[in-house]
Amino acid sequence: MSTIAADRIVADHVDAAESVIETDRLTKRYGDARGIEDVSLTVLRGEVFGFLGPNGAGKTTTIRTLLNLLHPTSGSARLFGLDSRRDSLAIRARLGNLPGEFAWDPRRTGREVVSLLAALRGVDGLGRTEALAERFHADLDRPIGHLSRGNRQKIGIIQAFFHAPELLILDEPTGGLDPLMQEAFHELVAQERDRGATVLLSSHDLEEVERLCDRVAIIRDGRLVAVEHVADLTARRFRHATVEFAGAVAPSELRWLAGVRDVVVDGQRVRFGVEATALDSVVKALAHHEIVDLELAPPSLEEIFLALYSDQERSS
Amino acid sequence: MNGAATVIRDTRTRTPFRTQLVALVRRGLSDDRRGALLWGTGLGIASAFEVGLFPSIHDSLGTAVAGYPAGIKDAFGITDLGTIEAYLNAEMFSIVLPFALAYCAMRSVANAIAGAEEQGYLDALLAAPVARRTIVAGAFATAAITAAVVLVIDGALTTVGGVIAGDAVRAGNLAAGLAGVWALAMFFAGCATLAAGLVHRAGQVLGVAAAVLGAMYIFDLVGRLSDAVAPLRWVSAFRYYGAPLQSGLDVAGFIVLAAAGALLAAAGAWCLERRDVTG
Numbered sequence: 001m002s003t004i005a006a007d008r009i010v011a012d013h014v015d016a017a018e019s020v021i022e023t024d025r026l027t028k029r030y031g032d033a034r035g036i037e038d039v040s041l042t043v044l045r046g047e048v049f050g051f052l053g054p055n056g057a058g059k060t061t062t063i064r065t066l067l068n069l070l071h072p073t074s075g076s077a078r079l080f081g082l083d084s085r086r087d088s089l090a091i092r093a094r095l096g097n098l099p100g101e102f103a104w105d106p107r108r109t110g111r112e113v114v115s116l117l118a119a120l121r122g123v124d125g126l127g128r129t130e131a132l133a134e135r136f137h138a139d140l141d142r143p144i145g146h147l148s149r150g151n152r153q154k155i156g157i158i159q160a161f162f163h164a165p166e167l168l169i170l171d172e173p174t175g176g177l178d179p180l181m182q183e184a185f186h187e188l189v190a191q192e193r194d195r196g197a198t199v200l201l202s203s204h205d206l207e208e209v210e211r212l213c214d215r216v217a218i219i220r221d222g223r224l225v226a227v228e229h230v231a232d233l234t235a236r237r238f239r240h241a242t243v244e245f246a247g248a249v250a251p252s253e254l255r256w257l258a259g260v261r262d263v264v265v266d267g268q269r270v271r272f273g274v275e276a277t278a279l280d281s282v283v284k285a286l287a288h289h290e291i292v293d294l295e296l297a298p299p300s301l302e303e304i305f306l307a308l309y310s311d312q313e314r315s316s
Numbered sequence: 317m318n319g320a321a322t323v324i325r326d327t328r329t330r331t332p333f334r335t336q337l338v339a340l341v342r343r344g345l346s347d348d349r350r351g352a353l354l355w356g357t358g359l360g361i362a363s364a365f366e367v368g369l370f371p372s373i374h375d376s377l378g379t380a381v382a383g384y385p386a387g388i389k390d391a392f393g394i395t396d397l398g399t400i401e402a403y404l405n406a407e408m409f410s411i412v413l414p415f416a417l418a419y420c421a422m423r424s425v426a427n428a429i430a431g432a433e434e435q436g437y438l439d440a441l442l443a444a445p446v447a448r449r450t451i452v453a454g455a456f457a458t459a460a461i462t463a464a465v466v467l468v469i470d471g472a473l474t475t476v477g478g479v480i481a482g483d484a485v486r487a488g489n490l491a492a493g494l495a496g497v498w499a500l501a502m503f504f505a506g507c508a509t510l511a512a513g514l515v516h517r518a519g520q521v522l523g524v525a526a527a528v529l530g531a532m533y534i535f536d537l538v539g540r541l542s543d544a545v546a547p548l549r550w551v552s553a554f555r556y557y558g559a560p561l562q563s564g565l566d567v568a569g570f571i572v573l574a575a576a577g578a579l580l581a582a583a584g585a586w587c588l589e590r591r592d593v594t595g
Contacts, residue, residue: 060595064439064593064595067439067442067443068442069439069442069592069593069595070592070593071590071591071592089330089445089446089447090330090445092442092443092444092445092446093330093331093445095443096443097439097440097443099436099439099440099595101436102440103435103436103437103439103440104437104440105347105432105435105437107347112343112346113440116339116340116343117440117441117444119331119335119336119338119339120331120336120339120340120441120444120445120446121331121444121445122330122331122335156440159440160443
């Protein structure tokens with residue numbers, strides 16, 4: 001029986017295929033109701049891939065389809081190069097899943113949950129359970145029904161990570177966790193990436209995605225809006241500009257410039273948003289005046305997210 | 317966790333079906349143990365009470381039965397209440413025990429599949445590399461063992477009641493009666509499993525299976541009273557159950573019920589494999 005070490009995915013698991021998850025026009029409809037429509041995305045080995053969207057956008061439907069809990073209406077999904085339906089057992093042997101609100105029979109303790117899952121997975125002992133429990137201050141010996149939402153979620157984290165899987169599918173994983181535990185969770189995800197694991201992380205905590213993810217897919221009304229490197233997404237969108245002039249400047253000088261918006265004049269200080277593509281023309285226009293101070297700040301991912309949504313809205 | 321590596325079995329090695337089944341049944345029995353004790357004790361006390369009562373009412377039963385309308389006697393199979401086996405069959409094994417044990421088995425299956433789905437933890441279970449048919453097999457096997465435990469407790473208390481009263485049920489008859497009830501319960505556990513393969517809520521599963529149980533009982537009852545319906549009694553599970561405590565076990569009927577239950581459970585697994593699991 002060959003084995004893997006929990007602190008590193010051994011080389012023979014890292015085969016030639018680069019993509020760990022690949023969906024091709026994946027569609028799931030519930031009768032006439034929308035689920036997801038033509039979702040095509042690729043998650044590469046070893047990356048932390050964010051999946052962003054508001055409630056009801058289709059994040060959980062996509063994840064449940066990958067896990068073969070839902071059967072696609074059309075399209076296909078491959079994980080580790082295997083078909084998500086036909087080869088589901090082989091796929092699930094290599095992943096860990098954390099739903100948004102971890103649930104189990106309320107009479108069972110966390111230890112009993114992990115014991116059962118360890119037996120089903122063929123894991124000797126409880127793997128990394130004790131270490132994870134210590135890290136998250138989780139009580140493994142109280143019935144799940146007696147735990148708060150946050151403490152239940154800690155058991156969810158343990159059952160998803162205890163067997164050191166190659167792929168982690170995390171659906172809104174930090175719901176109910178206090179800030180300290182969220183921090184501990186973020187560190188764990190970073191360590192898993194260092195170990196060589198691939199992570200698909202669905203979230204609407206944009207800071208979390210910004211901090212943890214390499215790339216992000218944005219989903220809206222069941223359709224993918226964009227798939228971007230987090231750094232590119234931040235870079236190619238607008239900047240917050242604050243300019244302090246030596247003398248008064250008429251706001252109209254800026255308002256009519258292409259790519260400038262939300263101009264606010266406060267004495268000799270002017271604040272506005274400027275698209276990255278318009279920076280050159282704006283700087284040249286500003287150069288006609290004496291500038292005391294100039295500050296450019298990137299937008300938050302939330303602002304990018306909203307801007308992307310409104311762009312899509314306009315184009316549709 | 318960053319220190320010495322925890323050695324974990326290669327995730328690409330398939331865990332054997334038997335290992336997974338044993339783990340699921342062990343978990344299921346742990347869930348059901350309290351219910352099994354309560355059902356077994358409750359039914360056993362009721363049976364023991366009836367057995368204990370028999371010697372004191374034995375003489376008056378003959379007169380009472382003679383006064384029953386012929387149709388009623390035919391419908392309920394009451395030919396003679398002169399023996400402890402015939403009396404216990406009429407009081408417990410004709411309706412109370414079959415209905416109670418069938419409900420117990422149906423509930424066990426409904427909770428393990430549709431109940432887990434309803435409460436959202438079938439998702440967590442199915443994130444592990446376990447086939448849905450293995451989960452169904454585990455639920456059905458758990459129901460079979462739980463029902464057997466209930467019957468063993470019931471049988472033990474019945475025997476104790478008889479010994480105390482000085483007129484115990486013959487061991488062979490009691491074993492036949494309990495085996496017959498068990499097979500009947502397995503048939504309805506199979507119905508519940510099929511329902512769990514089709515619907516998503518434990519209440520719906522129990523409702524459908526209980527409706528089949530009630531309908532089959534009434535159909536069999538009507539079939540005994542009506543010559544027109546009698547040829548169709550074969551569609552009712554109660555036709556194969558008969559009165560094993562009194563007449564001995566109908567082995568063919570036992571096999572039909574147990575096999576039909578297993579086939580219905582297999583059909584439930586087939587349906588569950590092909591439908592969406594709701595969260």
